[in-house]
Amino acid sequence: MELLDKEHCIYLLDEDNFDFPTLEMMNDDLVAVGGDFHPQRLINAYSNGIFPWFIDEYNHIHWYSPQKRMVLEPQNMKISKSLKKSIKNKGFVIKSNENFEEVIKNCANIKRKHEDETWISDEFIQAYTNLFHLGYAFSIECYLEDELVGGLYGIMIGNVFCGESMFAKESNASKVAFYHLCNQARKNDIKLIDCQVHNDHLESLGASEISREEYFKILEGK
Template sequence: MTLYLPELNNNDTHFPDPSLALTEPNGLLALGGDLSVKRLCSAYRQGIFPWYSYGEPILWWSPSPRAVFIPETFKPAKSLVKFQRKHGYTVTLNHATEQLIALCASSRPIEETWITDEMIQAYQVLAQAGHCHSVEVWDQQQLIGGLYGVSVGQVFCGESMVSTKPNASKIALWHFCQHFLQQGGKLIDCQIMNPHLASLGAIEIPRTEFQDYLLSNRDLTMSDTCYAAQSLQLS
């Protein structure tokens, strides 16, 4: 089947309306462009994100339904609470963003990952510009997992999570949900549902509902200390 997609102009950061995204494959909206800070920020403010593999052009997506976490309703499983009590992993925010992004990329075979070298570099630059943030989980001095994503007002757009030891990504999400809520956060986007996200309590909402929520919250501010480098402690 031949797909006809809008090709982005390298001279501006305009995107087609997300409502024009394909239903099959779900959410495919456009191709081309670049991964500059300006374009990525424009994309996330519209509920659009890049997702492609080695050898493909840059592909842009806005799927429906959208998988999200509601921080105020997130509750860790009793087994996770017991696990963390026993192991006492340390959780930090923005202590090792570049390292965490690289760990997410290396956790998958190269033929299966969308975190290409180009994506790694782009999100590291986005982090340096203050838009991309990471939650790291440590066992002593060893980085064993976490998550990273992009802040858009009072919405956090999750990009990837990783565990090299049991439950590390779950512990990262648990700590971040509580911190994000306390700092004024409203919604965590996790793009497309999968069994792992569903097991953690993610829900699906229509793209139109997600877009309305994003529009209402993308220009609202968070606490000044929300994304400062810090240790995350549960209250």
């Protein structure tokens, strides 16, 4: 790795190995640029508390490890009255890992507030679909009358589920998928759901911020 920005500790990744900056080498949220989407590089990234966020105009991948990490312990999810009604009465059918590629494509195409365009490019879709076929990426899907109307996907690293994105075409569909993710997490001894960065939607579901150092300790099983 080459140190590109000494003040902010941003590194240029080598093409011929899959190493990432350690915690001690990090300063800002952006910790590295470059590299590729080789499956082993992605797995190494998540194992080291790092994830790719977008590709810039020079085709460089930007890798992040937020100083404040948004996380949720599965047992702490908040369930509103409207969500309870949707879970019980709306007729949603939940499945897992049956339509991964359509989930990530919907996450890429759904219109979001305060976002002009998606960061989930074709390269991201291919990379995470590859991880799905290798058994590292997983999806939760929400169907209504046999139509995919909501869902989420992410990466499993040890006992941490690293959530990547979610979408909804029906009110509360993504929240229902998230509810079932938390249920599955509890049943399978998953300690934490990594939500990456703060947003109001995740906070309303019970997620909160911890320090980067604390997140690394959890990843390391401490």
